[in-house]
Amino acid sequence: MKKIVVLGSLNMDMVLTTDRLPVIGETIHGEYIHYMMGGKGANQAVAASRLGISTSLIGCVGNDTFGEKILKHLSEEKLDVSSVRKEDNIFTGIATVFKTNRDNAIVVIPGANDCCDRRVVDENIDKIKQADVLLTQLEVPMETVKYALKKAKEFGVQTILNPAPYKDLPTELLEYVDFLTPNETEFESMVGSKFENSEELEKEMLQWSKRNQLNLIVTRGSRGSSYIEDGKVLTLPCIKVDVVDTTGAGDTFNGILAYAMAEKMELREAVTMAGIGASLSITALGAQTGMPSIQKLKQYL
DSSP: OOOOEOOOOOEEEEEEEOOOOOTTTOOOOOEEEEEEEEEHHHHHHHHHHHHTTTTEEEEESSSHHHHHHHHHHHHHOOOOTTTEETTSSSSOOOEEEOOOOOOOEEEEEEEGGGGGGGHHHHHHHHHHHHOOOEEEEEEHHHHHHHHHHHHHHHOOOOOOOOOSOOOOOOOHHTTTOEOOOOOHHHHHHTTTTSSSSSHHHHHHHHHHHHHHHEEEEOOOGGGOEEEEETTEEEEOOOOOOOOSTTTTHHHHHHHHHHHHHHHTOOOOHOOOHHHHHHHHHTSSSSSTTTOOOOHHHHHHH
């Protein structure tokens, strides 16, 4: 059986719906508040697990009510959460999502996610060793991410790093990455420049990928996803859907990409599947609510 291990964050998302964001010093009335399960690690693990592949999540929550609710919910998603540590004397991570009609803004307070250190990786090294793919992000400490990626490569495990939320990536960390999946804004931060058009983006993708010798996939929102094949940048458009909430689209993309890599799909097929899944995910409120099952994905494929 194919196996995916996700190393990453677990949060309780508080989604506040409002017409617009307040400016500094201003108080406005919101419309609704929803409490939803989130964190990039948990989201990506759910996206993969919904496709029916064996998925384990490594991370930390606080020994509190939010932590208990998150673990109960993830267990119902048929995820293996036996590697999620309960940490005393610290709260579960929290993300406050301000959702407007057009987009969202997010403030994350890491909490127990900052306790996800090398010992957590060492405690679960056998799971990483037996995995087909290790997927991770940057909502847990960078040193932990680097250590886990290095261990995975020692065992011959494929690795995917979603560099979000963006932080400067140490050069030595990239040595352990097979697939890097920034969105367009994160890629601009990586190269230190803003792209005025697609041509500039594609030129920089080719130069960066050649320089760093790894697979680069840039997600571009409504414009689809761009990747490199045979020395050329190809952009696969996304499907058109009615947008309800864009939270979790990138996490859906990465979880499905991990599934496709574990199943040894060709890169074009993998990016296509991940892009369709990301589009479907934004048709419902909440990061995980709209993540598709394998049956729904196959309807569009």
